[in-house]
Amino acid sequence: MGQDLEVLIEETTRKFGNTITGYNEKVLSFRRKVDMDSRAMWVRMRAHGWAYTLSVLLTLSLGILIGTVISYGVKGKEGQKGGGDITPLAMPASSASSGNGFSQQLSNAFAQVAKQLEPSVVNINTESTIKNFHRRGGQGGQGGGDDEDNGGGGGGMDDFFNHFFGGPGGQMGQGEGPIREHSLGSGVIVDPKGYIVTNRHVVEKADRVRVRFQDDPPGVQHDAKVIGSDQETDLAVIKVEVDRSLPAAKLGNSDSMQVGDWVLAVGSPFGLTESVTAGIVSAKGRDIVPNRQFQTFIQTDAAINPGNSGGPLVNMSGEVIGINTAILSETNAYAGVGFALPSKTVVDVYNQLTGPEHRVSRGSIGIMFDAVENPAITRVYGAGSGVTISSVVAGSPADQAGLKVGDTITTVDGKKVSKGSELVGDIASRKPGSKVQLGFLRNGKQQDATVVIADRAKLFATRLGEDQENEDNNAPRQSKMGVTVRKVTPEIADRLDMPAGKGVIVQDVKPGSFAEDIDLARGDIILEINKQPVNSEEDFSRIESNLKSGQDVVLLVRQRGSSRQDGTIFKAGTLP
Numbered sequence: 001m002g003q004d005l006e007v008l009i010e011e012t013t014r015k016f017g018n019t020i021t022g023y024n025e026k027v028l029s030f031r032r033k034v035d036m037d038s039r040a041m042w043v044r045m046r047a048h049g050w051a052y053t054l055s056v057l058l059t060l061s062l063g064i065l066i067g068t069v070i071s072y073g074v075k076g077k078e079g080q081k082g083g084g085d086i087t088p089l090a091m092p093a094s095s096a097s098s099g100n101g102f103s104q105q106l107s108n109a110f111a112q113v114a115k116q117l118e119p120s121v122v123n124i125n126t127e128s129t130i131k132n133f134h135r136r137g138g139q140g141g142q143g144g145g146d147d148e149d150n151g152g153g154g155g156g157m158d159d160f161f162n163h164f165f166g167g168p169g170g171q172m173g174q175g176e177g178p179i180r181e182h183s184l185g186s187g188v189i190v191d192p193k194g195y196i197v198t199n200r201h202v203v204e205k206a207d208r209v210r211v212r213f214q215d216d217p218p219g220v221q222h223d224a225k226v227i228g229s230d231q232e233t234d235l236a237v238i239k240v241e242v243d244r245s246l247p248a249a250k251l252g253n254s255d256s257m258q259v260g261d262w263v264l265a266v267g268s269p270f271g272l273t274e275s276v277t278a279g280i281v282s283a284k285g286r287d288i289v290p291n292r293q294f295q296t297f298i299q300t301d302a303a304i305n306p307g308n309s310g311g312p313l314v315n316m317s318g319e320v321i322g323i324n325t326a327i328l329s330e331t332n333a334y335a336g337v338g339f340a341l342p343s344k345t346v347v348d349v350y351n352q353l354t355g356p357e358h359r360v361s362r363g364s365i366g367i368m369f370d371a372v373e374n375p376a377i378t379r380v381y382g383a384g385s386g387v388t389i390s391s392v393v394a395g396s397p398a399d400q401a402g403l404k405v406g407d408t409i410t411t412v413d414g415k416k417v418s419k420g421s422e423l424v425g426d427i428a429s430r431k432p433g434s435k436v437q438l439g440f441l442r443n444g445k446q447q448d449a450t451v452v453i454a455d456r457a458k459l460f461a462t463r464l465g466e467d468q469e470n471e472d473n474n475a476p477r478q479s480k481m482g483v484t485v486r487k488v489t490p491e492i493a494d495r496l497d498m499p500a501g502k503g504v505i506v507q508d509v510k511p512g513s514f515a516e517d518i519d520l521a522r523g524d525i526i527l528e529i530n531k532q533p534v535n536s537e538e539d540f541s542r543i544e545s546n547l548k549s550g551q552d553v554v555l556l557v558r559q560r561g562s563s564r565q566d567g568t569i570f571k572a573g574t575l576p
Contacts, residue, residue, distance in 0.1 A: 106262075109316055113264055114276045116318040119214050120249035121311055123268045124185040124198055124238075125221060126206035129511060186267035186311030187211070187238065188320060190350065192245040197350060198310030199325055200229040200236040207511050211240050214274060228353035230360040232294045233345055234325055236310075237353045249312060252319025254298060254342035257281050265302040265324055265338070267311025277303035279338075288326065288339060293424045294362075297339035298322045304338030313340040322346075363430035364456035365438075366396020367403065369420050378408075385418040386410040386441065396459055401449040403440065410446075411439035428456065481553070481575065482513020483520055485540050496525070497564050503527045504540050514553070518573040523560030527568060530554055551575050 185202030189195070196211065203209050203226050210221040222240045229236035240246075257263075261281045269275050279302030286297040300313060304324050313322035322340030329335040352360045368391035370377065381388050386408040392399050409423060410416065413436055417423045430436060432455040439448050485504040493500040503525040509515045520526075526534050529543045530553060547553060554572040 110264065110276075110278055113314060113316060113318045114266070117249060117264070117266050117312065117314055118274050118276070119247040120189045121214070121266045121274070122187045122189060122196060123212040123271075123273045124187050124196075124202055124224075124310060125210045125212065126183045126185070126203055127208040127210075127511075128183070128206045184268060184271045184307050185309045186307065186324070188266075188310070188312040188323070189246050189248045190251065190320075192248045194240040194242050194246055195227070195354065196224070196238050196240065197323060197346060198236050198238060199323065200231060200234045202310045203236050203238060204229065209238060211238070212273070213246070228358035228360075230349050230353065232360070232362070233341060233349050234295065235323065235341065235346060235349045235353075237350055249314075249320050250318065251343050251347065252315050252317065252321040254321045254344050257284070257298065257315065257321055259283060262316050263300055263302055263321070264314050264316075265300070265304055265308060265311065265340075266314065267304075267308035267324060269303070269305035269307040271307055275308075279303070282337070286339060288328070293421070294345065294428070295341065296345070296421070297325070298342055300338050300340060301336050302338060303334045304340075305334050306332065308338075319343075320346075359457075361432060362428040362456040363432055363434070363453040364396075364459045365398040365401075365403075365427055365436075365451045366393035366454060366459050367391065367398045368393075369423075373419065381406055381408055381441070385416075387417060387420050387423045393459060397451045397454050401438075401451040403438075403449060403451070404442070406442070408441045409438055410441060411437075413437050414439070427453065480547075481515050481544060482510035483515035484508040484510075485526065485537060487537055488525065496558075498525070498558070502535055503558070504534055504537060514573060514575055518553075518555070518571045520555070520557070520571055521560055524571075525558040525560075526555055527558060528556035547575055549575055 183202070183206075185198060187196040187198035187202070190197050206226075209224040209226060211224045212221045216222075222242065224238040224240045227237040227239050259281050263279060263281055265277045265279070267275060279300050281298060282301050283299040286299045287295070288297060289295050298313065298321070300322075302313070304327050308324045309326075311324045312320040313324055315321050321343045323343075323346055324338065324340045326339045327334065328337040328339070349360055367389045369387050370390055377388050378385070388408045389398075389403060389405055392403055392405060412423065412426050415426075417426070427436070430453045432453050434453045436451055436453060437448060438451055439446065441447070484507045486507050488496075488498070488500070488503050488505050490500045492505060493502070506515075506520060506522055506524045506526065509520055509522060526540065528534060529540070530547075532539075532543050534540050534543065551574070552572065553575050554570055556568055557571050558568045559566075
């Protein structure tokens with residue numbers, strides 16, 4: 001059995017070997033044939049090289065041509081599916097007078113007015129310091145005693161000064177100290193010498209006012225000085241010192257405007273300079289602010305937004321007929337109702353603010369009445385027309401002349417009055433100290449009284465917040481050096497280990513002032529000015545009032561936080 005198996009394996013191996021050998025011989029034969037054909041073709045190509053090269057090139061060129069034609073045909077078919085009659089777009093030639101009809105004329109008029117007014121409208125940028133900026137409650141609700149150091153770098157001394165001047169841990173509550181605030185508004189040039197009209201609220205309490213003209217390069221601004229402001233009308237006049245004549249806007253007559261007249265508002269809403277919006281006069285004689293008898297507005301639907309304040313409202317002749325002042329909105333943005341102070345009011349206020357006193361003087365007799373006419377009042381008090389007195393200010397000219405609540409004023413110097421606005425306008429235009437003859441009805445009987453006109457600002461000082469004669473003597477005083485000081489109280493002197501009644505303590509330093517230039521700081525104690533002792537606020541005011549521009553000023557100062565052993569230092573400079 002084993003021998004038979006071996007014979008079978010040997011026979012199989014022999015046959016398989018013969019098969020492999022035959023296959024290899026066939027492969028070698030095929031290779032020899034291919035090599036011979038290749039050598040023959042190569043010999044033919046060398047003999048006829050130019051013919052073969054030309055044939056190959058012609059074949060390639062024909063293939064490329066056929067592919068291009070087919071591709072173009074396919075694209076053409078696709079284009080025909082989307083419309084084969086497309087006309088290329090073209091930009092028409094620019095023409096200012098293209099178009100016809102009223103709409104085009106109105107559009108051209110808008111463009112002309114905008115071009116005329118834009119150079120006269122300025123952007124106003126103000127910087128102000130909000131002192132004693134407070135939050136509700138302290139950080140984490142924690143507080144410390146006067147001597148506790150909370151890691152703020154000032155320790156108990158900071159708390160001590162904050163106790164007197166306001167700040168964290170002081171009597172004025174929690175806070176973070178002063179912060180800088182930037183605001184934007186608009187204005188209109190009314191005099192080529194640099195006088196600009198704007199709103200009072202645009203420049204109110206500003207430490208620095210800067211103006212940018214239309215032709216100024218980016219980043220260029222001009223410092224402006226506030227000439228005067230009027231709280232009653234919310235108007236202000238500022239001035240920029242320039243060495244060239246500025247493009248001044250022309251004022252129009254607001255009384256000639258009618259409801260429905262087209263107007264344009266020009267300004268810098270949200271800081272976007274040279275913005276122009278169009279609308280109409282929606283109404284006239286609007287009283288929107290309670291107890292502001294001199295703020296009678298023109299209402300317009302021309303878009304007015306934050307930043308437009310102080311900019312002009314102009315008619316279609318390019319004349320300023322109002323100063324954009326307020327909007328009526330629940331979102332603090334344009335809602336279709338804007339208000340501008342009439343140019344008639346602007347002219348009167350401007351002429352007084354640019355006068356010698358730089359303030360508006362208005363006459364008053366010290367009475368009040370209902371701003372809204374009520375026929376029932378007239379019927380009850382027995383007068384066909386006139387202004388019925390609802391209140392008399394104690395000690396006022398009206399009180400001294402014997403006028404009482406319920407009296408109905410019917411004439412002023414013989415001229416009939418039927419509305420409160422007529423009475424206010426007449427009396428306000430008179431100079432304080434002058435006399436006026438009033439006719440009035442009391443219990444149905446006609447009577448007369450001579451009344452001396454008083455200064456309205458003084459008479460209603462409490463309401464207006466402008467009582468400049470009855471200032472608190474204990475209030476801090478600010479000098480022309482830009483520093484606010486107050487006396488050193490015994491408590492402060494004891495805490496600082498210094499004699500009582502010596503020196504004044506710096507409460508505030510105005511940014512950009514002489515005091516800031518010489519590094520005077522809040523909490524410093526000023527002991528002398530130019531060798532003269534300063535032991536009270538009166539001493540400080542007397543000495544600094546005699547200082548003149550260009551004079552050298554040397555202060556002997558004990559710095560904040562220093563002890564008696566640390567001594568004093570000089571802080572000096574030349575007064576601008």
